[in-house]
Amino acid sequence: MSDKSHDPNQMTGAAMIVRALIDHGVTDIFGYPGGAVLPIYDEIFQQSEVQHILVRHEQGAGHAAEGYARSTGKPGVALVTSGPGATNMVTPLTDALMDSIPLVCISGQVPTHLIGNDAFQECDTVGITRPCTKHNWLVRDVNDLAKVLHEAFYVATTGRPGPVLVDVPKDVQFATGTYHPPRKSDVHRSYAPRVKGDATQIRKAVSLLANAKRPVIYSGGGVINSGPEATKLLRELVEVTGFPITSTLMGLGAYPASGKNWLGMLGMHGTYEANMTMHDCDVMLCVGARFDDRITGRVDAFSPGSKKIHIDIDPSSINKNIRVDVPIIGDCGNILGDILQVFKAEAKKPDIKAWWQQIAQWRARNSLYYKKSNDVILPQHAIQSLFEATRGRDTYITTEVGQHQMWAAQFFGFEEPHRWMTSGGLGTMGYGLPAAVGVQVAHPDSLVIDIAGDASVQMTIQEMSTAVQYELPIKIFILNNQYMGMVRQWQQLLHGNRLSHSYSEALPDFVKLAEAYGGVGLQVHKPSDLDGAIQEMISVKRPVLFDCRVAALENCFPMIPSGKAHNEMLLPEQANDEATAKAFAGGKALV
Amino acid sequence: MNQPASAYFIEERHDPNETHTLSVLVQNEPGVLARVIGLFSGRGYNIESLTVSETEAQKHLSRITIVTTGTPMVIEQIKHQLDRMIPVYRVVDMTQTKRSIERELAMVKVRGQGEHRVEALRLADAFRARVIDATTESFVFEITGNTDKINQFIDLMRPLGLVEVSRTGVAAIGRGPEGM
Numbered sequence: 001m002s003d004k005s006h007d008p009n010q011m012t013g014a015a016m017i018v019r020a021l022i023d024h025g026v027t028d029i030f031g032y033p034g035g036a037v038l039p040i041y042d043e044i045f046q047q048s049e050v051q052h053i054l055v056r057h058e059q060g061a062g063h064a065a066e067g068y069a070r071s072t073g074k075p076g077v078a079l080v081t082s083g084p085g086a087t088n089m090v091t092p093l094t095d096a097l098m099d100s101i102p103l104v105c106i107s108g109q110v111p112t113h114l115i116g117n118d119a120f121q122e123c124d125t126v127g128i129t130r131p132c133t134k135h136n137w138l139v140r141d142v143n144d145l146a147k148v149l150h151e152a153f154y155v156a157t158t159g160r161p162g163p164v165l166v167d168v169p170k171d172v173q174f175a176t177g178t179y180h181p182p183r184k185s186d187v188h189r190s191y192a193p194r195v196k197g198d199a200t201q202i203r204k205a206v207s208l209l210a211n212a213k214r215p216v217i218y219s220g221g222g223v224i225n226s227g228p229e230a231t232k233l234l235r236e237l238v239e240v241t242g243f244p245i246t247s248t249l250m251g252l253g254a255y256p257a258s259g260k261n262w263l264g265m266l267g268m269h270g271t272y273e274a275n276m277t278m279h280d281c282d283v284m285l286c287v288g289a290r291f292d293d294r295i296t297g298r299v300d301a302f303s304p305g306s307k308k309i310h311i312d313i314d315p316s317s318i319n320k321n322i323r324v325d326v327p328i329i330g331d332c333g334n335i336l337g338d339i340l341q342v343f344k345a346e347a348k349k350p351d352i353k354a355w356w357q358q359i360a361q362w363r364a365r366n367s368l369y370y371k372k373s374n375d376v377i378l379p380q381h382a383i384q385s386l387f388e389a390t391r392g393r394d395t396y397i398t399t400e401v402g403q404h405q406m407w408a409a410q411f412f413g414f415e416e417p418h419r420w421m422t423s424g425g426l427g428t429m430g431y432g433l434p435a436a437v438g439v440q441v442a443h444p445d446s447l448v449i450d451i452a453g454d455a456s457v458q459m460t461i462q463e464m465s466t467a468v469q470y471e472l473p474i475k476i477f478i479l480n481n482q483y484m485g486m487v488r489q490w491q492q493l494l495h496g497n498r499l500s501h502s503y504s505e506a507l508p509d510f511v512k513l514a515e516a517y518g519g520v521g522l523q524v525h526k527p528s529d530l531d532g533a534i535q536e537m538i539s540v541k542r543p544v545l546f547d548c549r550v551a552a553l554e555n556c557f558p559m560i561p562s563g564k565a566h567n568e569m570l571l572p573e574q575a576n577d578e579a580t581a582k583a584f585a586g587g588k589a590l591v
Numbered sequence: 592m593n594q595p596a597s598a599y600f601i602e603e604r605h606d607p608n609e610t611h612t613l614s615v616l617v618q619n620e621p622g623v624l625a626r627v628i629g630l631f632s633g634r635g636y637n638i639e640s641l642t643v644s645e646t647e648a649q650k651h652l653s654r655i656t657i658v659t660t661g662t663p664m665v666i667e668q669i670k671h672q673l674d675r676m677i678p679v680y681r682v683v684d685m686t687q688t689k690r691s692i693e694r695e696l697a698m699v700k701v702r703g704q705g706e707h708r709v710e711a712l713r714l715a716d717a718f719r720a721r722v723i724d725a726t727t728e729s730f731v732f733e734i735t736g737n738t739d740k741i742n743q744f745i746d747l748m749r750p751l752g753l754v755e756v757s758r759t760g761v762a763a764i765g766r767g768p769e770g771m
Contacts, residue, residue, distance in 0.1 A: 130626060131633050135677040138621065155677060190618055190680040316671035319664060 009180060013142045014039035014173040017106060020149035022049050023181055026077050028068065028441050029053070030061035034081025035121060036108025039173035053441055053470060056462035058085050060434035062092020063460070066101045067435030068442045070421045071396055073227060075102040075156050076438065082108045083121030086167070087128065091428060094132040096163035098425025099250060100225055102156040103163035105133075111171040112140055125167045134162030140169065142177035150186040159193025160314040161225055193313060197328040197335035204326045205285070205309045206339055210347035212283035214355045215243045218266065218295075221250030221424070222288020222312060222332050224417040230333030231417050234287065235259075237340055242349050244359055246274035248289050249409055250424045257413030263359070264368075267295040268560050269406040272367035272569055273359055275558075278303050279566035280358070286310045288332040291321040292425070301565035311335050367558045367571050368410055377527050379404065379479045379550040383411040383451065386477060389534045394446045395419065396439045400432040400456030403485035403556045408451040430459025433476060437463055440472040447475070447538060454480040454504050464517040467543040475537050475544045481552045482507060489555045514545035523547040606662035610639065611686040612693055612763050613670065614771055618678035619645050619653040626676055627655060636661060636669050640695075640738075640760035652680070658738075658761050683771045685763045693763045697741045702729040703752030711751045718744045729754070737761075 011019065017040050021029065030053045033041045044052050055061040058080045065076030080089050086107045096103040110119040126138045135155050137148045145168065152164045209215060217238060223230045231254050238245050238261050245255050246263040255262055264271035266278055275297075278284065284306045289295070291310075296302040299321060308324040310317075311332050318327040328335050370380045383404075397412060398421040399405040405422055414420050421439060423431035432450040440448040450457075457478055467474050479485075488502040511521030520542050524533040530548070537544050557572040617623050624643055631638050640658040645651075659669060666684070674682045685691035699720070701711045708730075715722065715732045718740070724731035734744050738761060745756055765771060 126622060127625070130622070131629055160675075188618060188677050191677045314671075314675060316668060316675050318671070320668055323664075 007178075009178050010176060011179055012039065012043075012174060012176050013139075013145050013168060014043045016142070016145050016177070016179045017149065017168065017173070018043045018047060018050060019179055020146060020153075021077065024150075024153045025074070026050060029077040029079055030055055030064040030068070030438065030441075031079030032056075032058050032061055032081065032085060034085050034108065036082035036110060036170050037079060037085075037106075037173075039170065040079065040106070040108070040168075052079070053437070053466065055434065055437070055466050057460065058088035059091050059430070060437070060460055060463040060466065062089050062103070062105070063095070063428070063431050063434035064438030064441070064463070064466075065103050065105075066092060066096050066099075066431075067398055067421050067438030069096075069101050069103060069438075070435070071418050071439040072442045073418060075104050075153060078103065078105045080105065080107050081121065082110055082125065083123045085121075086123060086125040089165075090128060090132055091426075093129055093163045093165065095423050095426040095428045095431065097132055097134065099423065100161050100221060101163065102161035104152050104156050105163065105165040107165060107167050108173070109138065109167045109169040112169045113171070115169065125165070129165045132163070133165050134160075136165040136167065138167045138169075139172055142172050142175040145172065145177065146179045147186045150182040151188065153182070154187050155191065159191075160222075194329050195313075195331045195334055197311070197330035197338055199338070201326055201328045202335065202338045202342060205328060206342045206347060208283050208307050208309060208326065209241060209243075209285065209339075209343065210350060212243075212350055213352065214280060214282040214358075215241070215285070215350070215352065216263075216277045216281040216283075217243050217245040217285045217287065218247070218278065218289055219245060219251045219254050219287045220248040220289025223251055223254040224288075226288065226331055226333040228417070230254075230288075230331075230336060233333060233336035233340060237336055237343075240340065240343060240349065242352065243285075244277055244356070246270070246277065248292070248295060248424070249422060251289060252409060252420045253414035253417040256415040258415060265409050267292075268297070269410065269556055269558065271410075272365050272558055272571060273362040275560065275566040275569055276362045277359055281306045284308045286312075286324070287336065288312065290317045293321070296321060297560045298563050298565045303566070365571060367569070369572050370554075372527070373551070374527060376551045377524070377530055377548060379407050379481065379554055380411055381527065382477075382479055382530060382548050382550055383407050385530050386449070386451070386534055387412045389531065389538060390447060390449070393538075394443075396421065396436075396443060396446055396448045398422065398432040398435040398439060398448070398450045400450070400452045400459075401427045401429045402453045402456055402487075403481075403489065403554075404451055404453045404456075404479040406486075406556045407479070412451070429456040433457060433460045433474075434463045434466075436474040436476070437466050437470075437472055440467070440474050441470070444472075448473075449475045449477050452476050452478045453485060454478055454482060454507055455484040458508075461513070464514070464519055464543060464545070468518040471542075473541045473543055475546060477537070477546045478510060478548055479550050480507070480510070480547050481550050481554065483552060485554075486556070492555070493561070510545045510547035514543070517543070519543035519545060521545050521547065523549065525549045606664065608660045608662060609666060609686075610658065610660045611666050611684055612691065612761060613657045613659065613673070614683045614685055614763055615655040615657065615673055616680040616682075616771060617653050617655060618680070619651040620678055623653065623678050624655070626678070627657075627673065630672055630676070631657075631659075631669075634668075634672065636665065642760040642762050656761055656763050681771060683765070685765065688765060690766045691763050692766060693737050693761050694735055695738055695741055695759055695761050696733065696735045697745070697756055697758040698723070699732045699734060699745060699748055699756050700729060700754040701732065701748050701752050702754050704728055707751045711748060714744070714747050714751075720744065
């Protein structure tokens with residue numbers, strides 16, 4: 001026998017994959033076996049350091065890994081087979097790319113000699129996933145595998161985080177080669193994300209902030225991605241400056257919803273005060289957000305009189321949609337620290353009393369007002385009740401996409417980062433249930449609730465089975481209005497109330513469905529029964545499908561109508577038929 | 592204004608377009624060209640011309656020269672989007688530096704007899720194009736220069752019996768002693 005056989009770093013490609021996961025501190029992965037990953041599953045079987053969660057569909061693995069990543073700050077890992085396994089990952093990969101979630105996907109591939117032959121379960125995985133990953137690799141030589149795996153983890157978690165994919169042909173999984181632990185030289189020399197902000201730009205920013213009369217801080221998911229230090233510094237900056245702060249959907253929780261400077265979320269379904277503050281401000285500090293079209297509304301009327309400071313780690317976010325005056329490229333935690341240091345040394349808290357008085361007037365409009373009913377549960381009321389019932393508990397919220405998502409963002413107050421998992425950029429219906437599975441795996445003793453809609457939840461309902469198998473007591477809180485609510489809302493507002501295919505015909509009996517999966521089903525119709533039912537849901541230590549029957553035709557307001565500016569919001573009390581028709585005047589257009 | 596009923600911003604901005612030549616230094620690895628081209632097609636950017644070849648084999652470096660058009664905001668986006676790709680080392684806007692030389696090579700096939708043939712040869716001489724293939728009724732000219740010069744030559748050949756053209760696309764390099 002040669003000496004090499006005693007070298008502990010000599011191993012098969014499949015063993016290298018498991019070893020690399022362990023070396024990167026991965027304790028849980030989400031996956032689904034298949035022909036092209038069997039060698040890896042064989043390795044997984046023979047060890048106990050990495051726990052594998054078997055999902056019911058690869059999309060579920062991807063979203064679960066996203067939920068895991070978003071709630072922990074660590075990368076999420078998914079393992080899928082070739083062909084359909086890989087194509088089913090396209091949605092979660094794109095979702096993670098849009099929301100900057102660190103995800104490492106390992107996919108099996110047909111053996112190298114069959115690549116390009118239209119082999120069974122072959123697809124061009126790296127070709128298909130190239131535009132929906134931050135980077136991807138096809139590994140043709142087992143001796144490149146360790147380097148690629150380490151680089152994959154590095155790329156996914158540094159700079160602007162994002163999904164990566166490593167495609168490993170089956171013969172490479174079987175082949176024996178040399179493994180090495182992570183080392184610096186594993187990374188492309190061309191990849192060097194900037195962390196530290198430019199000192200001159202930071203001084204310019206501080207000078208703008210110090211002389212602001214009508215300032216606003218607009219923070220985003222980047223602050224949460226940057227880590228706990230960034231959140232701490234953001235809160236300190238708000239304290240030191242006394243500025244009002246709003247946030248994007250992705251940024252909720254970085255500043256506590258109970259904080260006195262909190263304006264609520266901004267954007268299409270943001271609060272009136274947040275959007276008006278953005279529109280009329282004279283200095284805007286954008287931290288880790290990207291001026292998305294749901295935030296800006298009409299671009300040429302977006303905050304017309306303000307000087308804009310933009311902190312982002314990704315240079316391509318700067319000046320993409322909105323021209324800014326002081327761009328600062330780097331990690332927002334790092335830059336917030338520098339800004340605070342200079343501000344504290346050289347500036348005084350600006351006097352912005354008049355600005356706060358103005359904001360108080362906007363707040364008084366009470367833009368999240370809705371009329372409670374004794375007969376039927378209003379969806380907003382349901383979210384508020386859920387929020388009250390979970391206050392003080394260790395709670396994580398995921399959502400699907402639609403009206404319920406916006407109501408959750410409006411009415412559920414987040415005090416801490418990493419507690420709110422939602423599909424912001426891609427808007428993936430079906431995200432919330434598997435994401436909740438991932439969150440619960442990461443936080444087995446916490447209360448994990450997926451706020452869902454009756455339509456969205458059916459897109460990935462099969463993951464109930466995963467939750468039951470692994471005894472993950474996730475709570476699926478369905479706001480059941482028997483419609484694809486947001487689609488219907490747009491049809492009502494924009495398409496002459498022609499409700500084309502937005503009614504949820506033939507809904508399943510969610511209680512029976514829960515029981516069929518081995519979970520618990522609850523249903524509530526009356527407002528008076530709601531609180532009790534929520535308590536029951538929380539106390540059950542099993543997966544629950546909670547069928548909350550809500551007012552069918554309630555719509556989500558306030559709302560910035562088509563092509564309008566922030567100061568042209570439609571408030572709930574104005575949302576009668578006539579005003580709505582006027583606000584949305586014009587023809588139809590494809591969205 | 593009669594805005595279409597959509598929550599998207601549907602109006603387009605109509606800033607004037609500019610043409611820029613970008614030099615992109617990349618790690619020469621499988622798929623790198625597909626990444627660059629996919630970025631352009633995926634985000635709706637224009638490619639007027641694209642040349643690519645390995646330039647330093649030992650370091651596995653390739654140089655891609657892209658001629659693109661867009662509004663100043665789009666050009667800035669293109670540069671940032673290229674720069675953030677993992678295998679991209681550097682992106683230099685040769686047009687912005689105003690200190691670059693651009694060359695393109697074309698092979699131009701012309702078919703004709705008599706006075707047309709003589710005239711084609713005479714013009715080729717004036718443009719310093721070389722004859723690299725000849726038959727009794729045709730020439731293939733090789734011409735090097737910037738894009739305008741080559742366009743002009745091709746236009747002149749058209750009435751003289753232009754058959755076909757093969758062009759390399761633009762390659763660019765900065766003036767002076769420094770590399771990119």
